[in-house]
Structures are given as C-alpha cells and as structure tokens.
Amino acid sequence: MCREGARLGLKGLDFVGPADWPLLKKYGLVAAMCSGTTGxxxxxxxxxxxxxxxxxxxxxxxxxxxxxxxTFAQRKGLSDEEGLENSVAFLKRVKNVAEDKGVTICLEVFNSKVDHPDAQADSTRWVVEICKRVESPRVKILYDIYHMQIMEGDIIRTIRNNIQYIGHFHTAGNPGRHEIDDTQELNYGAIARAIADLNFTGFIGHEYTPLRDPLKSLDQAITICDV
Structure with missing residues (x-):
C-alpha cells in the first residue's frame, strides 16, 4: 500500500501502526493520523x-x-453537557503535552443515525464547543464529511464557519460509505475547493469501502480532491 500510495501521489496514510512506520518513511509518506485514545x-x-x-x-x-x-464513547445515558465537561477536563490535562511536542489531538465526529447508534460526538457544534473550552491550538476536530452529511448536511458552510477548529478531514460517499464519485450525493470536488480556498494545510483522508478495484477507485478519489 505504501508503494502504490506513493505512486498515486498520496502524501500520507491514516492509522498505520508503528511497526510499519519505517515503510512509510521509505516511500516518503507521513503517518497522517495515529492512534490516540477513546472514551x-x-x-x-x-x-x-x-x-x-x-x-x-x-x-x-x-x-x-x-x-x-x-474518539468518544456512546452516551449510555450521559447528558451532552456532562459528556462535554468530562471531555474538556480530560483534554485540559493533556493539552500541554500536545503543545510542547507539536502534535495535534483530533476529535472525531460520528453519525448516530446509521453507523454508530448512541454516539455522543454526533454534531459539529458539540465538538467545536469542546475545542473552544479547551483553548488549545493542538486540540482540533477530525471532521468526517460522510458522518456529518448524515447528521447535518450543509457541509461547505459548516467547514467555512469552523475551519479554525478543524485539523483533519475524512471522506466517503453517502449513502453507503463507498466511492466519492457521482454515484453518491456529495460534491467532493466543490468541497475540496472550499477547503483549499480556506488555506487548509492538513490532510484529507479517504475512508470508504470501495465497490470496485481499490487502487483505481483511490486514484479517482485523489483526482476528485486534487484541486
């Protein structure tokens, strides 16, 4: 995957474990998103x-x-305010480490309608509020476009209004979480242009399950978002 990703023009890969980090470096790639913690x-x-x-x-x-x-656990009866306060208290304790080391903690949003029932982090507003209260340039959002299309829609406006809190993006087609081409409802070319216009310098990660040849599918996804 490292070899083929580099050939296709990728700059990095998400969720590559430490054992394979030497391979990433061999092919000039970045581990764009590493494991952190959950719950x-x-x-x-x-x-x-x-x-x-x-x-x-x-x-x-x-x-x-x-x-x-x-990432965040399910609500399990927890109110949004209590879950928010718990998360803020936790992140305030660790933010100095992230700031000192120059590593960004990215908080992922999920949909609770289809893939993650009872997920607490199922709105942009809730996770933005965490970022505001923590007050750290090293605590941001992993904005999953697929998940937030299901929960909220209005993707480009939401990105524009909150770009200062976004550290990373994930893509997938909706419905289905497959290719990001014209078989689904999201206009990823327009979304990518909006992100580029905001001078975003982080990564857009493709996190979908392909329905056809994976490398050809990935090549097309890269082309769609290469604006």
Whole structure:
C-alpha cells in the first residue's frame, strides 16, 4: 500500500501502526493520523485513557508525525453537557503535552443515525464547543464529511464557519460509505475547493469501502480532491 500510495501521489496514510512506520518513511509518506485514545466523555475511562494518549503523543512526536485521534464513547445515558465537561477536563490535562511536542489531538465526529447508534460526538457544534473550552491550538476536530452529511448536511458552510477548529478531514460517499464519485450525493470536488480556498494545510483522508478495484477507485478519489 505504501508503494502504490506513493505512486498515486498520496502524501500520507491514516492509522498505520508503528511497526510499519519505517515503510512509510521509505516511500516518503507521513503517518497522517495515529492512534490516540477513546472514551474520554466518560470519567471512568480517564485513568486508562490519559497515560495511553500521552504515550501515543510522545511516540508520534518522536517519529515526526502530526496528529493523533481521540474518539468518544456512546452516551449510555450521559447528558451532552456532562459528556462535554468530562471531555474538556480530560483534554485540559493533556493539552500541554500536545503543545510542547507539536502534535495535534483530533476529535472525531460520528453519525448516530446509521453507523454508530448512541454516539455522543454526533454534531459539529458539540465538538467545536469542546475545542473552544479547551483553548488549545493542538486540540482540533477530525471532521468526517460522510458522518456529518448524515447528521447535518450543509457541509461547505459548516467547514467555512469552523475551519479554525478543524485539523483533519475524512471522506466517503453517502449513502453507503463507498466511492466519492457521482454515484453518491456529495460534491467532493466543490468541497475540496472550499477547503483549499480556506488555506487548509492538513490532510484529507479517504475512508470508504470501495465497490470496485481499490487502487483505481483511490486514484479517482485523489483526482476528485486534487484541486
């Protein structure tokens, strides 16, 4: 995948484990999104999640990688305000490590209608509010366009209004989470142009399940977003 990704013009790959980082470097690629931790909206997860995230930030920094992902657990009866407060308290404790090491913590949004029932981080507003309260340039959003199309729509306006809080993007076609071509409803060419016009310098990661030849599909996705 590293060889073919480099051939197709990719700059990096998401979620490549440390064992394969030498391969990324061999082909001039970046580990664009590394593992961080999960479940920070629930206090009972903090004791395990905090050292795990700190370790992963340090590991990413040592390798020269820019981002780690943090995800949220299901609500399980937790109010949005309580989940938000728990997440903010957690991130305030670790943000100095991220700032010191130059690694961005990216908070992923999900849809709770189709793929992740009861997901708490299912709105842009909720995760933006976390970023505002944490007040760190190293705590941002992994804005998954597919997930937010399902929950909210209005993708380009939302990106424009919140670009200062976005650190990474994911794509996929909707419905189905497959190719981002004209078989689905999102205009990824227009979305990519809007992102480029905002001088975004991070990564757009393609996170979909192809229905046809994976490399040809990926090549097309790269072309669509190469604006």
């Amino acid at each position: 920070i909206n629930h206090k009972e997860n903090h004791a395990k999640a905090e050292p795990q995230l700190v370790e992963n930030i340090l590991r990413a920094a040592e390798a020269g990688w820019p981002n780690v992902i943090v």
